[in-house]
Amino acid sequence: MEKHYWGKETDAARENFPFSNGKFPMELIYAIAEIKEAATKANVALGFIDRARAKAIVAAAEEIRKGKHDKEFPLPALQGGAGTSLNMNVNEVIASRATELLLASKKKISVHPLDHVNRGQSTNDVNPSALKIASARMAKKLLRTVDETVRVFKRKAKEFNDIKKLGRTHLQDAVPVTLGAEFLSFAATVERDGRRIAEVIPYLYELNLGGTAVGTSVNAPPKFRALMYAHLSRIARLPLVPAKNLMSQTSSQTDFVMLAHAVLALAADMSKIANDLRLMASGPRGGFGEIRLVSLQNGSSIMPGKVNPVLLEALNQLYFVVSGNCHTILEASHASQLELGVMWPTIADRLLQSLILAQEALAQANARCFATIEADKKRCRELLERSSAYAAYLIPKLGYDAVAALVKESLRRDITLRELALQKKLLTNKEFDALTGI
Numbered sequence: 001m002e003k004h005y006w007g008k009e010t011d012a013a014r015e016n017f018p019f020s021n022g023k024f025p026m027e028l029i030y031a032i033a034e035i036k037e038a039a040t041k042a043n044v045a046l047g048f049i050d051r052a053r054a055k056a057i058v059a060a061a062e063e064i065r066k067g068k069h070d071k072e073f074p075l076p077a078l079q080g081g082a083g084t085s086l087n088m089n090v091n092e093v094i095a096s097r098a099t100e101l102l103l104a105s106k107k108k109i110s111v112h113p114l115d116h117v118n119r120g121q122s123t124n125d126v127n128p129s130a131l132k133i134a135s136a137r138m139a140k141k142l143l144r145t146v147d148e149t150v151r152v153f154k155r156k157a158k159e160f161n162d163i164k165k166l167g168r169t170h171l172q173d174a175v176p177v178t179l180g181a182e183f184l185s186f187a188a189t190v191e192r193d194g195r196r197i198a199e200v201i202p203y204l205y206e207l208n209l210g211g212t213a214v215g216t217s218v219n220a221p222p223k224f225r226a227l228m229y230a231h232l233s234r235i236a237r238l239p240l241v242p243a244k245n246l247m248s249q250t251s252s253q254t255d256f257v258m259l260a261h262a263v264l265a266l267a268a269d270m271s272k273i274a275n276d277l278r279l280m281a282s283g284p285r286g287g288f289g290e291i292r293l294v295s296l297q298n299g300s301s302i303m304p305g306k307v308n309p310v311l312l313e314a315l316n317q318l319y320f321v322v323s324g325n326c327h328t329i330l331e332a333s334h335a336s337q338l339e340l341g342v343m344w345p346t347i348a349d350r351l352l353q354s355l356i357l358a359q360e361a362l363a364q365a366n367a368r369c370f371a372t373i374e375a376d377k378k379r380c381r382e383l384l385e386r387s388s389a390y391a392a393y394l395i396p397k398l399g400y401d402a403v404a405a406l407v408k409e410s411l412r413r414d415i416t417l418r419e420l421a422l423q424k425k426l427l428t429n430k431e432f433d434a435l436t437g438i
Helices: 008-016 024-045 051-065 081-104 113-117 124-159 179-202 224-238 246-251 256-280 310-334 344-368 376-387 391-397 401-413 417-423 427-438
Strands: 163-167 174-178
Touching: 008 081, 024 051, 024 113, 024 124, 024 224, 024 344, 051 081, 051 113, 081 113, 081 344, 124 179, 124 246, 124 256, 124 344, 163 179, 163 310, 163 376, 163 401, 174 179, 179 256, 224 256, 256 344, 310 344, 391 401, 391 417, 391 427, 401 417, 417 427
Parallel strands: none
Antiparallel strands: 163 174
């Protein structure tokens, strides 16, 4: 039988929550271990824990943070108790491993998961604080990927700067644009999305840690809190501070709602951009065909040679997932009661999934889709010339009604607006070019 470091509380949770929805990401577990290490260093400095036990607890927590005990955290994300089971799981693993280290060093003392590892803490301040730490890190990683998306789109904008094409509104012919301008607008959109995510991150540095059960700091004296934050900021390498009102941050979970909505805005824009690219790449013969995507895999089991825009479709589906997660996070936050955000496990599960999936999907699209897009200059020119896009430019010379009549006649006769204007001797080629800027 395989040996485990977890104890009876983890076993009870496994029996109560035998669900198969998946575990929390390890980044959350590592953040809890960081809190345990910081609290222990504060406790030993104040004489609340002896040095031998403190050294063993710190060593065990560091092992967890290095990924040495990942298999010791088996609990599913769907669990009751505001995440008490998760906190107890970490407490038990640290206590058991610390006790083992003490015995190996010939010290016949043990470490208790609550009296020592959890001293000065509560699930209700540890878990939300750990989620903020993990979320801040994932948000920063996502932002690095967002920055790369912006760079890729800007490079493509420069590459496509002189390629004129048909602009469209309501999926109908509008006015001429350049392919470069479209990609530059993509870059600007994603850049704004990144700024919104960045604006939320400072809220994640404000923790309710030290508030313990309901934010009143029972069993967590001021000197302990100050030392714990000093140690935790160094361990986590983040500018962490206690919230101005610990009770508020224990009961309210809306900082996570803010982050979820910022990620949703990014996912919505990326899905819109993906749809634009899918339209421009549609075909290869029966669609727009203005750009070409690299073929990544066969698109059909029955239609030979068919290629699908699979990564762009993945971005569409990312939006569906993030949108659902965002609504779930909002409702779970709304379900907080009195002094506690009791639905914290669902918030943690859905928020971390959104952050991880957004970063992964965007990174893949950057490398294997956006960066490899090619333009079909001939097709762009053909669709532009055959359209009514030049009509707006002729109004100052010919008037709105006259141009509208020309557009209708050109469509009826299936000739270009230029050809019709020349046939009717309304404009010369030179005049047409001067008016349309071509």
